[in-house]
Amino acid sequence: MKKILYVFVIFITIFLIGIKVIKTFVYPIKYFDIIKQEAINNNIDPYLILSIIKAESSFHVDATSNKNAKGLMQMIDSTAQEVNNKINNSDNIEESNNYIDIYDASTNIALGCNYFASLVERYEGNYYLAICAYNAGLGNVDKWISDGIVSPKLDSYENINLPFKETEKYLKKVMTTYKIYKILYK
Numbered sequence: 001m002k003k004i005l006y007v008f009v010i011f012i013t014i015f016l017i018g019i020k021v022i023k024t025f026v027y028p029i030k031y032f033d034i035i036k037q038e039a040i041n042n043n044i045d046p047y048l049i050l051s052i053i054k055a056e057s058s059f060h061v062d063a064t065s066n067k068n069a070k071g072l073m074q075m076i077d078s079t080a081q082e083v084n085n086k087i088n089n090s091d092n093i094e095e096s097n098n099y100i101d102i103y104d105a106s107t108n109i110a111l112g113c114n115y116f117a118s119l120v121e122r123y124e125g126n127y128y129l130a131i132c133a134y135n136a137g138l139g140n141v142d143k144w145i146s147d148g149i150v151s152p153k154l155d156s157y158e159n160i161n162l163p164f165k166e167t168e169k170y171l172k173k174v175m176t177t178y179k180i181y182k183i184l185y186k
Contacts, residue, residue: 019184027177027184030059031072034109041110042117047185048127049073049113051177052134055170061105070102073112077102083111083118128154131174136167 023029029050039046056074057063069076075083080102087110101107116134123129123141129150133141140163144150149163157175162168 023184027054027180028059029181029185031105031109034106035113038109038113042113044113044117044120045178047181048174048178049109049116050181051174052112052116052131053109054177055174061108062103071108071112072105073108073116075102075108075111075115079115080108080111083115086118087111087114123152126152126154128157128160128171128175131171132162132167135170136162136164140164140167 029035031053032046032050035049035053036046039049053059053072056069057072059072061072063072063074064070065074067076070080077100080100084100100111102111116130119130119133119138120127122138123133129141129145129152132144132150141150144163145152150160154160157171160168160171162171
């Protein structure tokens with residue numbers, strides 16, 4: 001009986017250490033205070049934002065893509081400037097030329113969350129379409145909808161067939177990561 005108890009204790013210990021390693025290295029919650037506040041400000045689940053950041057930059061604050069997207073949420077300069085102007089209600093060209101430190105975690109997350117929230121609103125609450133637009137651009141997603149390739153009421157990501165395989169993989173990656181974050185942290 002003692003042998004079974006020892007095996008059980010060892011199994012539980014290994015399991016708990018495994019969960020800790022997974023949370024620390026594979027599915028971290030870096031910058032969560034900022035993410036949580038910006039998610040609340042934009043009415044978005046913070047675990048979905050964590051999933052987008054993990055997919056976009058793997059939490060590397062200084063990440064730059066080959067398309068010049070920058071920071072945690074991989075914002076391009078023009079989109080960041082546009083969102084910043086919207087947040088600050090600025091159409092003034094002098095004000096719109098103000099420098100935005102897109103590599104600053106707080107700034108990048110604030111702009112990225114606001115932009116993602118605008119995509120969710122544009123697609124009437126459809127997170128799948130908003131995630132696709134975050135990756136492929138809203139012009140492409142709008143075209144896919146108007147061409148009948150994607151339903152404006154897209155309700156699954158499992159068997160989706162998009163013109164951009166990168167976006168198809170991205171959507172699946174974000175949603176799978178989102179499910180894992182919810183299991184690990186909620």
